[in-house]
Amino acid sequence: MIRLKNEDEINGIRKSCHLLAAMFKEVLPQVKxxxxxxxxxxxxxxxxxxxxGTxxxxxxxFPGAACISVNEEVIHGIPSTKKIIHDGDIVCLDVGIDLDGYISDSTHSVLVGNVPEKVRxxxxxxxxxxxxxxxxxxxxxxxxxxxxxxxxxxxxHGYGVVYDYCGHGVGLDVHEDPSIPNVPDWGGANPRIQPGMVLAIEPMIxxxxxxxKTAKDGWTVITCDGLPSAHEEHTVAVFEDHTEILTKL
Structure with a gap:
């Protein structure tokens, strides 16, 4: 069931999203x-x-505040003291905040040092x-x-668009209806977009x-050929006459 949010709920989700954007502004430059x-x-x-927040x-x-996926890891990378970031890595941070019961969700990729041009x-x-x-x-x-x-x-561009995972509704729970696939021929419902929808749109390319495939840890999703992946995501709110990017930096 798609949960349309009222003005008060969107205001609460917006506050959570703005806090998440502030977190990214502070954290992203520190990833080295x-x-x-x-x-x-x-x-x-x-x-x-x-x-x-929480x-x-x-x-x-999930065993972390952030899903941190490096290079061939697409999503759900588990933070670890043993996983060291190296020059040339692409590091994707997928983070959500629960602020007074309102959920935000966003992902940004960090290009660390001398990243190959094809990955950039x-x-x-x-x-x-x-x-x-x-x-x-x-x-x-x-x-x-x-x-x-x-x-x-x-x-x-000839890239592989991940079809096993998709975007989703968000705001009052971490994952809500509808699912938002990144490929148009994916099965499932195709509802009309309505005012009050709050959606997490997240290409995984x-x-x-x-x-x-899923790694042995049961969480981390990796590319089958071992080549790098990029992941970017925003939470947006739909209104009658516009769509607002709530997690915009």
Whole structure:
């Protein structure tokens, strides 16, 4: 069931999203080669808790405040003291905040040091795909208009668009209906976009194959060919005459 939010609920979600954007502004410049992903997670956790929030992924039993996915890791990378960030890595931070019961969700990729040009281009295109998806997210369109917009941007570059995982409704729970696939021929419902929807749009784009698998830890999703992946995400709220990017930095 799709939960349309009222003005008070959107205001609460907006506050959570603005806090998340502030966290990213503080944390992203600190992600450097030589750090462990656990150190990055601690930065996120300390900011969130220090500002009166709770890491949203704790309610999902995820072992971290942030999903930190490096290179071939697509999503759900578990923070670890043993996982060290190196020069040339692409590091994707997927973070959510529960602030007084209102949930935000956003992802940003950090290009650490001398990242290969092909990986920089991959992230640029992923950002372009995200923006195209947001433009297509407007009252009167359908969810798969978002999917089509994301897919067309990525596919013209020959990238693999992840189809096993997708965006989703958000705001009162971490994951809500509707699902928002990044490929238009994905099965499932295709509801009309309505005012009051709050959606997490999140392209996951791979340098090579679109196929992914889950690592032995039971959480981390990796590309089947071992090539890098990029992930970018915003939470948006839909109104009658516009769509607001709530997590905009």
């Amino acid at each position: 080669a030589g750090m462990s992903t656990k150190q990055v997670d601690d930065l996120c956790k300390n900011f969130i808790i220090g500002h009166g 890491p949203a992924w704790y309610s999902e039993d 281009k991959l992230d640029e295109v992923t950002l372009e795909a995200l923006q195209a998806g947001i433009v297509a997210c407007r009252t009167g369109n359908r969810i798969k208009d978002i999917s089509r917009a994301v897919y067309e941007v990525a596919a013209k 791979n340098l090579g194959t679109a196929d992914v």
